Amino acid sequence: MEIGSKLKRLRIKNNLTQEELADRCELSKGFISQIERDLASPSISTLFDILQCMGTDLKEFFNDETDEEIVFREEDIFVKENKDDKNIINWLVPNSQKNIMEPIIIELLPNGTSYVDTPHEGEEFGYVLSGNISVFVGSKEYKAKKNECFYYKANQPHFIKNRGKSKATVLWVCTPPNF
Structure with missing residues (x-):
């Protein structure tokens, strides 16, 4: 699973820059950037911390249920x-x-x-x-x-x-x- 793009969407949804997220998680902006581009993989505990800083958890993050668009205009x-x-x-x-x-x-x-x-x-x-x-x-x-x-x-x-x-x-x- 490519978690980088999913993390980036969540960060943007939370109106956070990479630097703001990095500060909250006590990580570097460069590491956040690498994770979002799937160039680096965080440990489970680091991923847990990142998700916690964005108000979610592992279960919710990996839940693939999305609001399916039904009607197109x-x-x-x-x-x-x-x-x-x-x-x-x-x-x-x-x-x-x-x-x-x-x-x-x-x-x-x-x-x-x-x-x-x-x-x-x-x-x-x-x-x-x-x-x-x-x-x-x-x-x-x-x-x-x-x-x-x-x-x-x-x-x-x-x-x-x-x-x-x-x-x-x-x-x-x-x-x-x-x-």
Whole structure:
């Protein structure tokens, strides 16, 4: 476990500088800096003292329960436009690459395409919100239109393409994260 970054977050949450924390713990600022960058490991008793100076204990510090964010809002969405492929990708959940699945909304302009993804472990699901698309899995092409969905194992090259004359929009979920 990398305790350095966790200690740094706790120090900042407590509005302490490295020097203030070091003074409280009777340690050097340099040692606190090394611990936070995981260049040095404190003994259990030193870690206990550091945590005590920040109003917590070992049990609470090593408890990995965090407030899980459940609802994501419009301002959380990260958007990337690819003019060459004529697509716009909207990442709906920030940092979703650390999760088991990754949802996006991809907008494909006429003749727009997603990138060709190489075979990988996992599965992919898409729901066509508007327009008409072609889903390519291996050497096969499948058509899907508004209110239809697709689902496949990602063990062959795969991508989607808008063969229509108007924009197509697809909610696409990949596991593991791959976009």
